[in-house]
Amino acid sequence: MSATMTTEPRQFPVSMRVLHWLMAAMVLTMLGIGVAMVASLSYYHRLISIHRPLGILILIFVVIRFVNRRFSTMPPFPATMSSQERFIAHASEMLLYALLFVQPLVGWGMLSAARYPIVLFGGLHLFPILPHSVMLYAALRKTHTALAYLLFAVFIAHFSAVLFHTVVLRDRLLSRMALGDGVGSKEY
Amino acid sequence: MPSDETPPAGNQPAPLSVFSTLARLAGVGVIILLVIAGFLYLGGWFNPHELTPARFVNGFQKVFGIHSGFRRNHAKGICVRGFFESNGNGTRLSKAVVFGVGRVPVIGRFSLGGGNPYASDDPEAIRGFGLLFRLRDGEQWRMAMINRPVFPFHTPRDFYDNLIASKPDPKTHKPDPKKMVAFMASHPEFAQAVKIFQSRPVSSGFDNSTFNGLNAFRFTNAAGVTTPVRWSMVPVDAFKPEGTAQSANLDKNYLFDDFITRIHNAPVQWRLILTVGQSGDRTDDATIPWPADREQVDAGRLTLDAVEAEAPGNCRDVNFDPLVLPVGIAPSDDPLLSARSAIYSKSFTRRAGEKKEPSAITPADVRK
Ligand code: HEM
Numbered sequence: 001m002s003a004t005m006t007t008e009p010r011q012f013p014v015s016m017r018v019l020h021w022l023m024a025a026m027v028l029t030m031l032g033i034g035v036a037m038v039a040s041l042s043y044y045h046r047l048i049s050i051h052r053p054l055g056i057l058i059l060i061f062v063v064i065r066f067v068n069r070r071f072s073t074m075p076p077f078p079a080t081m082s083s084q085e086r087f088i089a090h091a092s093e094m095l096l097y098a099l100l101f102v103q104p105l106v107g108w109g110m111l112s113a114a115r116y117p118i119v120l121f122g123g124l125h126l127f128p129i130l131p132h133s134v135m136l137y138a139a140l141r142k143t144h145t146a147l148a149y150l151l152f153a154v155f156i157a158h159f160s161a162v163l164f165h166t167v168v169l170r171d172r173l174l175s176r177m178a179l180g181d182g183v184g185s186k187e188y
Numbered sequence: 189m190p191s192d193e194t195p196p197a198g199n200q201p202a203p204l205s206v207f208s209t210l211a212r213l214a215g216v217g218v219i220i221l222l223v224i225a226g227f228l229y230l231g232g233w234f235n236p237h238e239l240t241p242a243r244f245v246n247g248f249q250k251v252f253g254i255h256s257g258f259r260r261n262h263a264k265g266i267c268v269r270g271f272f273e274s275n276g277n278g279t280r281l282s283k284a285v286v287f288g289v290g291r292v293p294v295i296g297r298f299s300l301g302g303g304n305p306y307a308s309d310d311p312e313a314i315r316g317f318g319l320l321f322r323l324r325d326g327e328q329w330r331m332a333m334i335n336r337p338v339f340p341f342h343t344p345r346d347f348y349d350n351l352i353a354s355k356p357d358p359k360t361h362k363p364d365p366k367k368m369v370a371f372m373a374s375h376p377e378f379a380q381a382v383k384i385f386q387s388r389p390v391s392s393g394f395d396n397s398t399f400n401g402l403n404a405f406r407f408t409n410a411a412g413v414t415t416p417v418r419w420s421m422v423p424v425d426a427f428k429p430e431g432t433a434q435s436a437n438l439d440k441n442y443l444f445d446d447f448i449t450r451i452h453n454a455p456v457q458w459r460l461i462l463t464v465g466q467s468g469d470r471t472d473d474a475t476i477p478w479p480a481d482r483e484q485v486d487a488g489r490l491t492l493d494a495v496e497a498e499a500p501g502n503c504r505d506v507n508f509d510p511l512v513l514p515v516g517i518a519p520s521d522d523p524l525l526s527a528r529s530a531i532y533s534k535s536f537t538r539r540a541g542e543k544k545e546p547s548a549i550t551p552a553d554v555r556k
């Protein structure tokens with residue numbers, strides 16, 4: 001198969017690739033900060049002071065990213081992927097978008113329900129989005145943990161699939177998302 | 189990279205040998221496991237002896253039991269409301285809006301230390317005062333103070349070890365004296381604090397108690413100058429020693445009942461006193477008092493004019509987290525501060541989700 005046979009792009013557009021890696025770094029950092037802060041007495045305060053603004057930044061980015069995706073042309077899936085695999089890949093991507101949108105909202109919502117000031121940095125803080133109710137806080141706090149674990153599980157599935165394609169099937173799946181043109185890295 | 193591969197023709201990679209496929213699959217598996225292990229490590233899974241917020245709160249529960257819906261410490265309490273009138277003196281030390289001349293609403297909570305919400309009032313019990321200032325634009329200042337001049341524990345671990353050592357023996361219903369002696373011996377700062385506590389006369393009630401923040405904070409003023417500060421609420425009511433008649437009181441809520449009578453009579457007031465630290469004063473150790481000659485700034489007057497039983501939406505549902513601070517006040521290097529914030533959050537999360545039992549002080553007790 002040669003590249004001249006088709007006019008379809010081989011890679012995701014640059015904007016999508018940049019957003020993808022930026023967000024991957026932010027989300028992994030958030031998951032790490034989240035599990036570390038609730039287990040640490042000495043780092044709790046410093047970590048949660050980063051957790052809140054970074055989480056809100058993810059909320060902003062996921063909206064930008066979703067809109068950007070709607071207006072972008074995506075490269076076709078590699079021929080090595082069966083239709084089921086494509087369906088699963090697509091569904092898991094949609095699930096990731098949904099989680100990255102809902103999780104920060106749950107974080108914001110639970111702090112609202114507990115009537116904490118939702119400090120981002122300095123004097124900048126968010127308005128509450130839910131009424132004062134400690135029962136609601138407790139339910140959302142559990143949801144925040146459950147969604148974080150689900151997010152981690154989906155990330156692991158996504159990461160495993162990409163590694164499998166790249167290292168075992170060697171179908172250059174990763175080059176679709178590579179920051180460079182992905183051509184130099186012939187094989188892994 | 190295994191060498192049994194021929195270079196790929198065009199875009200199609202050459203097929204892998206069985207061995208090479210398995211080796212690559214194993215490689216993928218190892219990477220995934222390492223990532224998972226990394227997260228478990230961050231979450232403290234490989235450190236079962238490290239003190240975490242959850243383990244600390246479990247410690248309170250082990251000693252006091254689980255009382256559904258109540259704070260794991262300072263469980264017994266009542267709610268108060270009022271306002272703080274700043275005289276502007278504090279602006280010298282901090283640009284926090286609370287120190288500008290003016291009046292801000294507050295809510296608060298008086299409590300007794302310990303995790304039993306139905307404990308009998310005891311003059312020796314630690315009296316707690318949680319306070320929340322509602323500042324402009326949704327900013328807040330929260331604090332939780334006690335009627336002691338120093339804190340008896342330097343680190344969270346010291347507090348935890350003492351808590352566990354003080355667990356009453358199921359037979360004698362008293363802490364094991366041997367464990368307490370051992371703790372005293374290994375923690376001279378604790379023995380010193382107990383001596384200070386015992387040498388001071390106890391006041392007769394909440395209204396004439398001095399409440400101290402104990403932890404040091406960093407105050408930054410408009411010029412950008414940062415100063416270490418500790419603060420206290422000093423009562424306007426004159427000191428009255430605890431009377432013997434009072435201790436013999438049969439009313440198990442006498443401290444709270446006396447306060448309710450007092451506040452119905454007239455508003456109760458305190459002065460917010462900021463103690464200015466100097467270089468060399470320890471900011472990371474709440475067991476060490478600062479020298480008595482440190483400058484004190486009277487920043488204004490707190491007036492409480494209403495009292496309520498704990499109820500949905502009032503002080504019951506607030507976490508008096510000492511690290512909810514306005515711009516102009518920041519935590520010091522005291523290891524207790526981040527730990528308190530983490531542990532209060534855990535205690536708050538647990539009690540928030542539980543069924544709420546009625547408090548010892550009921551709405552009927554609070555009526556005029
Ligand atoms: C994609 C975004 C986010 C991710 C991946 C995330 C992840 C996490 C994780 C893993 C935890 C620990 C859960 C546990 O083990 O119980 C956590 C806790 C928490 N998160 Fe988030 N979070 C996000 C966004 C936010 C936002 C936007 C806020 C608030 C504005 C927030 C506030 C909190 C709070 C307050 C806690 C609990 C702290 C405590 O219990 O003391 N999170 N988060």
Ligand code: HEM
Pocket residue numbers: 244248258259260261262265297298299315316317318332333334339343344347400401402403474506507508524527528531532535536539
């Ligand atoms: C590592 C040290 C400490 C630990 C583990 C600890 C633990 C706790 C816990 C679990 C609560 C209940 C929180 C809630 O559910 O809302 C609490 C409340 C309280 N603590 Fe501490 N505490 C510590 C240090 C201090 C210090 C240094 C002070 C005083 C300067 C203090 C004063 C209070 C007061 C007044 C309350 C009651 C606040 C309220 O009414 O909600 N604590 N503490």
